[in-house]
Amino acid sequence: MNRITAPQLCVIPGDGIGQEVIPAAVAVLTAAIPHLQIVMAEAGWGTFEKVGVSVPEETLTAVRECGAGLFGAVSSPSHKVAGYRSAILAMRQELDLYANIRPVQSWPRVSPRLDVDMIIVRENTEGLYVGRERWEDGGDTAVAERLITRRASLRIAQKTLELMQRQNRHKLTIVHKANVLPLTDGLFRDSVREVFAGAGITVEELLVDVAALKMVAAPESFDVIVTTNLFGDILSDAAAHWGGGLGLAASLNWGDGVALAEPVHGSAPDIAGKGVANPIAAILSGALLARYVWGLEEGAGRVETAVARTLVHETYPQLTTTQAITHSILASL
Ligand code: GGG
Numbered sequence: 001m002n003r004i005t006a007p008q009l010c011v012i013p014g015d016g017i018g019q020e021v022i023p024a025a026v027a028v029l030t031a032a033i034p035h036l037q038i039v040m041a042e043a044g045w046g047t048f049e050k051v052g053v054s055v056p057e058e059t060l061t062a063v064r065e066c067g068a069g070l071f072g073a074v075s076s077p078s079h080k081v082a083g084y085r086s087a088i089l090a091m092r093q094e095l096d097l098y099a100n101i102r103p104v105q106s107w108p109r110v111s112p113r114l115d116v117d118m119i120i121v122r123e124n125t126e127g128l129y130v131g132r133e134r135w136e137d138g139g140d141t142a143v144a145e146r147l148i149t150r151r152a153s154l155r156i157a158q159k160t161l162e163l164m165q166r167q168n169r170h171k172l173t174i175v176h177k178a179n180v181l182p183l184t185d186g187l188f189r190d191s192v193r194e195v196f197a198g199a200g201i202t203v204e205e206l207l208v209d210v211a212a213l214k215m216v217a218a219p220e221s222f223d224v225i226v227t228t229n230l231f232g233d234i235l236s237d238a239a240a241h242w243g244g245g246l247g248l249a250a251s252l253n254w255g256d257g258v259a260l261a262e263p264v265h266g267s268a269p270d271i272a273g274k275g276v277a278n279p280i281a282a283i284l285s286g287a288l289l290a291r292y293v294w295g296l297e298e299g300a301g302r303v304e305t306a307v308a309r310t311l312v313h314e315t316y317p318q319l320t321t322t323q324a325i326t327h328s329i330l331a332s333l
Pocket residue numbers: 071072073074075076077086087088089262263264265266267
């Protein structure tokens with residue numbers, strides 16, 4: 001690989017355990033992908049407290065220029081703070097990272113069952129997450145707008161189709177609630193069906209409540225799911241249980257020409273600073289960049305195989321620190 005084509009990664013540890021798991025992921029990624037160039041940047045609540053914005057303009061520029069970022073975690077306060085925007089929501093919006101790819105697969109030893117292999121594609125920019133909340137009725141009524149557009153629904157469908165063709169996936173489940181929300185979810189469902197018409201892929205649809213039951217009772221029946229923002233957020237956390245829990249759940253926020261990988265877990269303030277956070281979700285998120293953004297299937301596979309070897313190794317139950325798990329994965333590469 002020459003220097004011109006060497007992949008570049010903007011690393012943003014963020015808050016809490018992000019500061020611990022992201023250096024671990026960078027150590028594994030730089031070992032698996034030798035020419036990887038690292039650029040450091042900042043975002044999160046800590047950044048807001050320091051400089052007054054959660055995502056400085058330089059951070060957005062750095063991710064855009066690298067084309068790929070790895071973000072740790074953010075801890076936003078649960079009350080409104082003037083001028084503060086959740087760092088991850090801001091980056092998804094500002095970088096137009098419209099697809100959130102969340103693969104869930106069974107891992108040896110830690111997964112409750114061994115037959116799960118699905119990808120959840122969550123629309124990442126609309127729905128209730130546009131954050132249009134307002135008071136009415138003199139403060140006695142709170143209203144949130146749920147926005148669905150044809151444009152965003154068509155492009156998430158197109159991204160899903162490309163991903164399925166690339167990964168040789170054959171069955172799509174559209175998850176919605178069009179019986180109660182016929183305009184918004186009807187538009188989403190019909191747009192996805194339009195893109196998949198004639199694509200040679202089996203397309204089924206499920207109401208989100210039925211999908212939730214099936215996620216619990218028959219997770220092996222899912223191949224690829226595409227859904228709106230909030231449904232995808234909730235369903236993918238539930239699905240993560242089958243992949244061994246949030247400590248192993250990876251994700252990729254993906255737009256056109258730019259992507260930001262992040263572990264699904266948050267900043268875990270209860271264990272932050274103790275050196276005991278599981279770095280595997282962050283490491284597997286890095287592997288998603290290798291596979292989907294840099295086209296380095298072999299590098300992604302090396303990382304995932306090293307994780308699997310660590311999980312099956314007899315010493316895994318004794319690996320109780322971030323450092324010990326990271327060393328074991330590095331040794332298995
Ligand atoms: N790595 C994903 C993450 O940090 N999740 C926590 C999260 O999204 N929290 C919402 C927020 O703090 O804004």
